[in-house]
Amino acid sequence: MTKYLLFISIIFSFSKKVVSQTTYLDSIHASKIYYYKNLNNDSLFYYAKRLSESNNICKKLEGANSVAYSYYRLRNFEKSEKTAIQVIKLVDSLSTKENTACLLEKKIVSLNRLFWIRKNQENYNDAYRYLTLMQSTNEKISKISGRHLRYKLTIKSAKAIVNRALKMELAAKNILLSAYNDSKQEVYKTLNDNPLFLEQKANIINSLGNIYMDLSIKNNNPIFIDSASFYYDKAFEVTKLFNPPHEDSEIIYNFRKTEVLIARKDFSKAINLVNNYKNISNGSPxxxxxxxxxxxxxxxxxxxxxxxxxxxxxxxxxxxxxxxxxxxxxxxxxxxxxxxxxxxxxxxxxxxxxxxxxxxxxxxxxxxxxxxxxxxxxxxxxxxxxxxxxxxxxxxxIVSFTILLLTFFIITFYLIRKEKEKKKELILIMSKNKPVETEKKEYNIDEALEAKILDEFTHITKNLDFLKSNFSINYIADKLDTNTTYISFVFNKHHEESFKQYCTRLKINYVVEKLKTDKNFRKYSIQAIAEEIGYTNASAFTRAFKKHIGITPSIFLKNIEN
Structure with missing residues (x-):
């Protein structure tokens, strides 16, 4: 019996040492992954594979996610996607039994990897689907945990990326500014020493720079280019706080500074900067x-x-x-x-x-x-x-309103009865008087001026003045050296619609005819078509088009093509 107990004790002690050693190795592999993540992809892949063989499910999934990231850095999107999907399937199979924050975190990391793969493939439809899954999964994690807070910023940044892809630059900018302001709130202060949080912060600021680059192109405004350059510089300063340093920080910063030079049309300086990429790439593609x-x-x-x-x-x-x-x-x-x-x-x-x-x-x-x-x-x-x-x-x-309403009716009924006689007298007095007609105001306009105004209405439809963004009734008045009152009076005298309705009808009829007859015009974006006929934004144009034609411009274009 004593020998048997001694044998059990030895086995137990040995098992304890094996578990302890395994935990120690897992910790070593995890720290190596963190160190080599942005320094050496070969080393990252080696330690990620080792950790993915761990007996601890969370460490195993952490290793698998690092393998997916390693493939992603090599732009081997197929293997990266396959690995990330395997992690998600494993988490989903376990979550019914063990719905821990650790498993949910690993699922979010994999969904985020899938989002970036689809983003780089410009498949924004699937990218957005992964984003919504990230958001619903993050809601299951404690709202006060550092993970939940970081993933909230990640999701906001990703939403901005989707908005940017849809050419909704202002919406993207507002989302990123909101994320940047969130990162400075009290609840995030505990994360200031977290390298992952610093990386997030740099990504948000860089994304702001990208948005201002887009706005500079869209609005042809050099001030936006300066703003973009400012945010790129600010993000680069944050990357200098990374520990360990990010292998690609300097080359990525130079990519963006080159884009700034291109936007400023300083192409010779841009080429000089590009020629220096090989000296700072550190092996980065x-x-x-x-x-x-x-x-x-x-x-x-x-x-x-x-x-x-x-x-x-x-x-x-x-x-x-x-x-x-x-x-x-x-x-x-x-x-x-x-x-x-x-x-x-x-x-x-x-x-x-x-x-x-x-x-x-x-x-x-x-x-x-x-x-x-x-x-x-x-x-x-x-x-x-x-x-x-x-x-x-x-x-x-509703109950309170009903009581007040009843009270009001009672008081009103009382006042009506009290004033009844006075009202009867007033009605008699009014019945003896003739009603006063409100005459429509007429203007004594010279016939020659009236003819000149009518000729101008005809002229603007021929020379397409109504397509100009600054076209209005003031435009005609200035052109004829008269006032808008006369213009409006003559227009109303000869038309059964308002001047604004008249202008809108001319614009929509023009664009419909051009879309039917000009194949190249159909290739324009809705924003470009809107600007072609004097609208400053696509939304106002779409509303006007649908009101007059009954369908949106996009559906109208599809019907023509079909």
Missing amino acids: YLDREYFQKAICFHNLQESDSAIYYSNKLIKNYKNCETSKLITIYDILSKEYNNINKLDSAYKYSKLTLDQYNLAKKTKDETFNLFYNNNFQQAQELNKTIEKREAKKHRNL
């Missing part, structure tokens, strides 16, 4: 950026041979190039080949530009619908919650 940015610079410097050379280098070496980059490169090639009279090649790349444009437009339209429907659904759910919460309050309000 940068050639796709080099080829793309050099193609743009040489195209704008009218150096056709170099522009064509780097464009072809990008297409040849990067089969999975983003759609937006392909559109730019195909457009450059079509223009350059046209300039050197190689019309077959020019036509080929012109067609490829349109094909990629239509593909991107279709994807973004689908994403916009998903984005809208999701927000609409959330709004509906919020409405239902409010209705339930406020139901009792509403009932009390």
